[in-house]
Amino acid sequence: MAVQILVEKKKLDKSPLSIHKLGDRVLRQPAKRVNKVDDELRQTVVQMLQTMYTADGVGLAAPQVGINKQLIVIDSEPENPAIPPLILINPEVKNCGKVLAKDQEGCLSVPGVYMHVERPETVEISYKDENGRPCHLKTDGFLARIIQHEMDHLSGVLFVDRIDDSLTLTAELKKHGLSIQAVQPVSSGVS
Numbered sequence: 492m493a494v495q496i497l498v499e500k501k502k503l504d505k506s507p508l509s510i511h512k513l514g515d516r517v518l519r520q521p522a523k524r525v526n527k528v529d530d531e532l533r534q535t536v537v538q539m540l541q542t543m544y545t546a547d548g549v550g551l552a553a554p555q556v557g558i559n560k561q562l563i564v565i566d567s568e569p570e571n572p573a574i575p576p577l578i579l580i581n582p583e584v585k586n587c588g589k590v591l592a593k594d595q596e597g598c599l600s601v602p603g604v605y606m607h608v609e610r611p612e613t614v615e616i617s618y619k620d621e622n623g624r625p626c627h628l629k630t631d632g633f634l635a636r637i638i639q640h641e642m643d644h645l646s647g648v649l650f651v652d653r654i655d656d657s658l659t660l661t662a663e664l665k666k667h668g669l670s671i672q673a674v675q676p677v678s679s680g681v682s
C-alpha cells in the first residue's frame with residue numbers, strides 16, 4: 492500500500508537537520524544510490540522537508556544535510572499547501588533540451604549568494620518516488636532548473652561551480668563570508 496508523506500509547509504523553531512555550507516567536504520562527495528525505500532528513508536524525507544521549509548528553500552539534496560544518498564526534496568510552490576512536494580530517489584537525467592536558459596539561482600549551502608546560471612530549459616528524468624515506484628517526469632522552466640540544481644548536488648557540484656564570471660563571483664562570496672577557494676569550476680557551462 493502506498494504511504495503518503497504529509498509535512499506541513501511551515502517554519503519550525505528548530506531545524507531538524509543542519510545544512511552544510513560551501514567549503515564543507517560532504518558537499519563534494521558523489522552520493523550513493525538508495526537500495527531500499529523504507530520507513531527509515533521516508534523519515535529522512537520528512538526531516539529534509541521540514542529543514543527545507545524552515546530554511547525557506549525550494550529544494551534540498553541529502554548531501555547538504557550530510558547524508559550521502561541520492562535523495563532530493565523539492566517544492567517549487569512552498570506557499571501553496573495544495574501542491575505536494577516532489578521527492579526524487581535515484582534520479583537520472585534521460586534527456587536535456589538543447590535550448591539553454593539563464594536565470595538567477597541561490598543555494599541553502601551558499602547562503603546570501605544569488606547569481607545567474609545557464610542550464611537547459613527542459614529536462615526529462617526518471618526516478619523513484621517515496622514508495623519506491625518508478626516515475627518519469629518531463630518539465631521546463633523553474634522546476635527544471637531546481638531539479639538540475641539539486642541533481643548537481645548528488646554529483647558534488649554546486650551552482651557556483653557553473654559561474655564563468657569569477658570576478659563577480661569572488662566579490663559575492665566574499666560579501667557573504669565565503670571563499671572562492673571552495674569553488675570547483677566545471678569545465679563547460681553545462682554538463
Ligand code: CO
Nearest residue numbers: 597598599600
Ligand atoms: Co543547492
